[in-house]
Amino acid sequence: QVQLVESGGGLVQAGGSLRLSCAVSVRTFSGITVGWFRQPPGKEREFVGASIWSGGRIVYSDSVKGRFTISRDNAKNTVYLQMNTLKPEDTAIYYCATTLRVFDLDTGAGYGSWGQGTQVTVSS
Secondary structure, eight states: OOEEEEEOOEEEETTOOEEEEEEEEOTTGGGOEEEEEEEOTTSOOEEEEEEOSSTTOEEEOTTTBTTEEEEEETTTTEEEEEEOSOOGGGOEEEEEEEESOSSOTTOGGGOOEEOOOEEEEEEO
């Protein structure tokens, strides 16, 4: 069974930075795609980006492209989400999730395991 634990959330002022971590307990982490999603208060969950196991590709949603960076450390079974130039609209609970897919990654339905989430609050 895959287990995921997010950490690194908190309160930050607009323009600041945070780095989230997603530690994944799985036998073959190098063969897993890890996605990041977020759910702003009162809104639907939305895709942030993903680290794809095949070819080492990384994809981002348009709303975070250029500000957020996803990286992966296969030796530590961990994926990171570096968030820079944060805006109040980035306030959300951030989740990581795993899938074997390498496409159609922006829909949560394709992910089998999810972390508990970590709160990110950006003040104006």
